[in-house]
Amino acid sequence: MKKTEINSIEIARLAGVSRSTVSRVINNYTNVPPATREKVMRVIEAYNYYPNLSAQVLAGKKTRTIGLFLIDAGHVSSDMLTNMLIVNVIEHASALGYYVLTNIIRNPSDSDTCRSVKEIFYQRRIDGGVFIGAANHEPLIEDLIAEGFVAAVVDQELPGHDEPNRITANYDNQTGMELAVNYLADLHHTSIGILNGDMKRLSGRTKYEGFQHAMKQRGLAVREQWAIPGDFHKESGYQAMTRLLEQSELPTAIVAANDSIAFGAIRAMKERGLQVPGDLSIIGFDDHALSSMHQPALTTIKVDFPAMLQQLTTTLIQTIENGTITREPIVAGSTLIIRQSCSPITPK
Template sequence: MKKVEINSIEVARLAGVSRSTVSRVINNYSNVPQKTREKVMKAIKELNYFPNVSAQMLAGKKSRTIGLFMVSSGEIAVDVLTNMMIVSVIENASDLNYYVLTYIIRDVSDEAAINNVREIFYQRRIDGGIFIGTKQDEPFVDELIAEGFIVGIFDQEHTGTPAPNRIVANFNNESGMKQAIAYLLGLGHRQIGLINGDRSRLSGMAKYEGFHGAMRQHGLEIQPDWIIDGDFTEDAGYNAIKELLQRAEQIPTAIIAANDSVAFGAVRALREHGMKVPEHMSIIGFDDHVLSEKHSPPLTTVRVDFKHLFKELMQAVIEQIEQQSDSIKEVRYDCTLIIRDSCRRLD
């Protein structure tokens, strides 16, 4: 049933030239006369010929494929943000004529999974990789970079000796935190809590430090009981509120959540305790999740522009693949506070 494979020899024969010439027209060499080019193109069309990509690669071409490595434990399917990131990476690559091979890492401590990641690089399946969800300076990623592979990492900054083949991208979370706190202050809040994200991740640490910095800057007292660790999930937000209500003698008038999912969880827990947002508690999230404006109440949040960030990250990675420059690349975006209905003015 399967037709015999068509190769460049057959195209050459049909066009009445050599394989070298066929290759030259495919690779857009400038020294092929228009006439010859046309003959060859005609043969290519006629035979429905596509060069075998393995042969091309073996002869030195790139795969034009980027690996997307997504570390995500637990029920990823529920997360609208994950989807957006995956799709965004794929589409940005597609716009630049690259393909994406996606690999999901459920557990970074699973040696077999990490070995698969290594294998994908060493086997030359990809020209470079993008990592999402790793912690700052994850050892196996650093190792790959030390080997010379080209890697783009979201939510990471340069530390130690920056390398041109390590491209980092992150948001200015400190600034976002500052905006959130300034806004709350303007509404009369002085008792502000934080449900934090994973501090081994850059954004977790940056938000944590941004919170402390901004609070101090405004001379607001930081109440340790009101700062609760979490991991960026809805459950973490839910549990944090449960814990807070159980433990603290007094509760804050406003809480900043490490992201919108955490905020959703917090609102749910508050509701279960008969407390309404923003009447009894003001809440600010981070990200501006697609569901945030549909949430009840519509969530005030620090918006972050994932699409543009991934676009620039992808561009930088591909530029490095194609040009191998020596410059150190970092993409960084600011955030914007989006005011909706989850915070109230204190009277």
């Protein structure tokens, strides 16, 4: 049986003070003499008293909870990257005394889904939210920001939209692509293709733009028929590679917009008896947890998610607590991780 709750007035009575004073010691007001604080703390501890959160929030305190919204059609549970993202946000929030309410959004365009996400904010269930996997312009997020809720969104860039309650973090895809293309070019590849990601997402676009830019820098031609569209999932990589392989003339190397795409693409090759990197070199993006144990181990552009998420979460919480703060751009760095999926071309 649940014991009847003890509340602040009971604590006050027991300590021989008023509720005001109990509240003051709980909230660490400075104008409470040590002796009084002592006395009150003793009964608080003795009775295992913790202030009721709803009452505190109703009286004006924060909920100290943030929402984590993972937008993904249906791969969330199977992708290891997701787990790392979730755990990262939780641990960084936790370090600042915040809790996280994790939500999975299958389809941000569905009106019921939209309603229920908005409800979480309007209900004041959370103080703010972080969004991962959204399109660059996502109406749901824009609505929330217009309403004044604070949102931290990963992989977004909306020129002119620098509301104080919008926090964004980005990937440095320009540098990433330079790293990838230069590595391939240094291996003497000149025929390089790309398996693109979802173009509705900022990264889909900036990766392709970065690719074009990096190719140009090295004086290499981008062949449109070697730029295959897709989304960021394995199945898409499989299909993209299948399409690519139907062509009469093939590139000697491919950059995949992420590692999942590369996994799918390599499977498509294996099924046709093709070798990586023997027949085609492939480089991915992310450094997915599976990449190092993949066969062949995947050469990739590692993205520093943990550092980015830490900054994003921290900035979100600071904004919640202090309102607008001066903010520096948050960007995830890229590094080249050389493994086994790329090999040099011997010029004929």
